[in-house]
Amino acid sequence: MTDHSTDRSRSPAVQPDHDTQSDAAGDRAAVPDDSHPLLEVENLETHFPITRGLLRREVGRVRAVDGVSFEIRDGEAFGLVGESGSGKTTTALSALRLEEPTGGEIRFDGDSIMSLSGADLRAFRRRAQLVVQDPNEAFNPRLTIGQAVAEPLALHGMDDADRRQAIVTDLLERVGLSADDVDRYPHEFSGGEKQRIAIARALVLNPDLIVADEPTSALDGRVQSDVLALLDELRREFDIAVLFISHDIDVVRRFCDRIGVMYLGEIVEQGPTDEVLEAPAHPYTRTLLGSVPSLDPSDRELVRPLTDTIPDPSDPPSGCRFHTRCPELIPPEDVDLDRELWQTIAAFRFTLQADELPAAIEPDAGTTAVDEATVRETFGLPSDIPDERVDRGVDDAVDAIVRGDLEVARDRLAEAIPTVCERSTPSDGTDCERPVRCHRYDPSVDAEPLSWP
Numbered sequence: 319m320t321d322h323s324t325d326r327s328r329s330p331a332v333q334p335d336h337d338t339q340s341d342a343a344g345d346r347a348a349v350p351d352d353s354h355p356l357l358e359v360e361n362l363e364t365h366f367p368i369t370r371g372l373l374r375r376e377v378g379r380v381r382a383v384d385g386v387s388f389e390i391r392d393g394e395a396f397g398l399v400g401e402s403g404s405g406k407t408t409t410a411l412s413a414l415r416l417e418e419p420t421g422g423e424i425r426f427d428g429d430s431i432m433s434l435s436g437a438d439l440r441a442f443r444r445r446a447q448l449v450v451q452d453p454n455e456a457f458n459p460r461l462t463i464g465q466a467v468a469e470p471l472a473l474h475g476m477d478d479a480d481r482r483q484a485i486v487t488d489l490l491e492r493v494g495l496s497a498d499d500v501d502r503y504p505h506e507f508s509g510g511e512k513q514r515i516a517i518a519r520a521l522v523l524n525p526d527l528i529v530a531d532e533p534t535s536a537l538d539g540r541v542q543s544d545v546l547a548l549l550d551e552l553r554r555e556f557d558i559a560v561l562f563i564s565h566d567i568d569v570v571r572r573f574c575d576r577i578g579v580m581y582l583g584e585i586v587e588q589g590p591t592d593e594v595l596e597a598p599a600h601p602y603t604r605t606l607l608g609s610v611p612s613l614d615p616s617d618r619e620l621v622r623p624l625t626d627t628i629p630d631p632s633d634p635p636s637g638c639r640f641h642t643r644c645p646e647l648i649p650p651e652d653v654d655l656d657r658e659l660w661q662t663i664a665a666f667r668f669t670l671q672a673d674e675l676p677a678a679i680e681p682d683a684g685t686t687a688v689d690e691a692t693v694r695e696t697f698g699l700p701s702d703i704p705d706e707r708v709d710r711g712v713d714d715a716v717d718a719i720v721r722g723d724l725e726v727a728r729d730r731l732a733e734a735i736p737t738v739c740e741r742s743t744p745s746d747g748t749d750c751e752r753p754v755r756c757h758r759y760d761p762s763v764d765a766e767p768l769s770w771p
């Protein structure tokens with residue numbers, strides 16, 4: 319692998335131009351589209367085996383990351399956003415080979431890092447640094463922060479102690495601490511200060527890429543904002559690319575040039591931050607935002623998933639992984655119900671499937687058997703549905719619930735309302751100007767793409 323770090327004149331000891339702005343939002347055009355791809359992730363897969371017994375026989379796999387592709391250009395901030403468990407951290411750790419990918423390809427500065435080892439892997443790690451969520455994890459309590467920040471320099475062969483000291487004090491001042499702090503210990507600093515020191519430590523080897531995994535989520539509001547502004551300022555000063563992990567859309571909005579939205583191990587939508595957040599195309603992105611943006615804030619349409627249960631990544635739903643929660647689930651071609659009724663019936667089906675049973679109809683909750691009226695009322699189901707097949711399926715399912723046979727209820731609904739979203743796996747659709755993994759953007763599927771005001 320070629321080491322370009324010496325080509326670059328952004329050693330921490332060099333004074334860069336301080337005339338930068340701390341809020342990323344105003345300066346997104348700073349990364350030209352044709353700039354160099356620094357990190358290329360292609361079809362990345364990281365599965366964790368689930369084992370049983372003394373012989374640790376493999377009985378399944380957690381598909382934490384399952385076919386993820388993105389790239390980050392020089393100096394660009396790319397964010398991964400999604401609910402807890404969607405695979406953001408595993409993607410970030412895999413990109414650094416701190417977690418071993420089980421498939422796919424990762425290139426850094428044009429070279430594959432998949433089979434690096436020994437000195438080559440160390441050289442790569444020098445250029446790609448990690449900042450973790452909890453700054454307490456980042457420090458050995460027995461080392462002063464001066465020693466902690468200098469440690470990577472010594473490990474990578476800088477023997478000159480005076481030079482190390484000069485770089486460390488310079489960096490500490492840049493992150494808002496004082497040169498006098500070098501002899502103090504981690505416990506003497508607040509959480510926000512420790513995260514600043516962790517950032518100084520990540521910068522000390524003059525990296526090209528920083529992977530920041532929820533770097534501010536352990537901090538309070540104001541401190542969070544200051545640390546974020548610092549990270550943003552430094553990445554611009556030193557022209558560092560950042561892979562930024564967060565479940566907080568507002569943080570990502572402020573910091574990232576482009577984002578990828580993750581759900582159950584996949585990126586379902588990616589593109590420039592403003593475009594994705596102002597015109598979210600994937601139904602999952604809309605549920606993450608909680609509403610569809612509108613020019614008139616009083617006209618915002620609230621968007622909620624059909625069910626709250628995130629499926630198990632060791633057994634993800636077939637077809638589109640979001641289909642069990644998707645408010646835009648595509649009805650069968652021959653079914654023509656109004657949108658609200660269709661959503662009610664789909665929510666009925668997937669609530670039963672997820673075992674999210676409301677207390678009123680839990681089979682073992684009450685002393686009296688549940689009756690049909692209660693089931694219909696609980697799920698908001700009308701007594702008559704203007705589609706014969708769906709009406710019969712819902713009737714059968716309601717009867718089965720009254721008998722306490724949930725298995726039959728689930729089967730009847732699955733038969734009555736099949737959907738392409740469950741049957742086939744979406745590719746990144748072509749009816750949208752950016753990659754969106756949803757059947758609604760597949761021209762061969764009979765369904766309207768989503769629009770926004």
Ligand SMILES: Nc1ncnc2c1ncn2[C@@H]1O[C@H](COP(=O)(O)OP(=O)(O)OP(=O)(O)O)[C@@H](O)[C@H]1O
Pocket residue numbers: 366380381382400401402403404405406407408409565631
């Ligand atoms: N070492 C591991 N062994 C088995 N399963 C794992 C391991 N690490 C992560 N997982 C599982 O992989 C899935 C993705 O986890 P990951 O931490 O990457 O998600 P995340 O989006 O970063 O969530 P969070 O925001 O909660 O950290 C989860 O189901 C998690 O339980």
